[in-house]
Amino acid sequence: MNRLRLGLVAALAVLLTACANPPSVVTGPVTAKPQPQLAGNDNPGAIYQPTSARMLFEERTAKYAGDILTITIEETLSASNKSDNAANRTSSLSYKTTGDLPFVPKQIEKFLTTNDASVGVTGANDMKGTGATNNSNTFKGSITVTVIEQLANGNVIVGGEKQIAINNQINTLRFTGVINPRDIQSGNVISSTKVADARIEQVGVGAMADATTMGWLQRFFLNVLPF
Incomplete structure (x- = not known):
């Protein structure tokens, strides 16, 4: 009898897990620290130093781990079928x-x-x-991210997270993707439409989020009922 009860509890736990909220779409890291530079053989008497040189007529573009750039989120998706x-x-x-x-x-x-x-x-x-089917999504905003990794072809993986807490309501915005440094505009700004493998997620935690979320029992019956 005890084994039967344990089996029923385990089965119920599995069903409730299946009815839980979908997992996060952002699975990669959202921050990175700058890597320490290797000590070079600098010449104290020279004007040009390889480890700290900056181009005089070229703006520094974010491409090394830990560099910061701003993503302008301007996603507009629409689809219709009749x-x-x-x-x-x-x-x-x-x-x-x-x-x-x-x-x-x-x-x-x-x-x-x-x-x-x-x-x-x-x-x-x-x-x-x-x-007929109609679907329309609009997402606009901005988030500042850091370079996570520089790939062999010159592209970089970026990621970032922004949290805003107001009256015990926490809104979190996460972003990851791959960008080409050549697409970065002045001021280290790039549009989200030029980001490959973009993962954008906005989630809320608090009373307002709970009020707009279906209860676990409703999700359970929604998944198991055949009609």
Whole structure:
């Protein structure tokens, strides 16, 4: 009996886990610290120092681990689909006779061979189907991220997180993706539309978030009921 109860509890726990909120889409790190530079053989008497040189006529672009840049989030997605189907079919059959019918019983022949004897069959089939789907999403804002890793081809992986707490309500914005340093504009700013493998997530924790979230029991029945 105890094993049966434990089995039921375990099964219920598995079902409730399956009904929980979906996992976070941001799975990578969201911050990185600058890597220590290797000591170079600097010449104290030279103007140019390899480890600290900066181009005079070129703005420094974020490309090393720990560098900071700003992502302008301007995502607008929309999709629509509409389908109309219609089919109809009409058929008819009529039969009338006044002569003798071979191999037909007399009672039936008497009925069919009268002057007004006729048989008619009509049928109709009509089908109509209509479907429509519309989806629109708009996400605008900005977040400052850090360079996580520099890839072999020069692209960099970036990630960042922003948290805002107001009246015990915490809103968290996370962002990760891969960018090409050549797409970075003046001021180390880049649009989210130029970020590859972008992962954008905004989640809330607090009373307002709880009020707009379906309860665990409702999620349970929503997943297990067949209708």
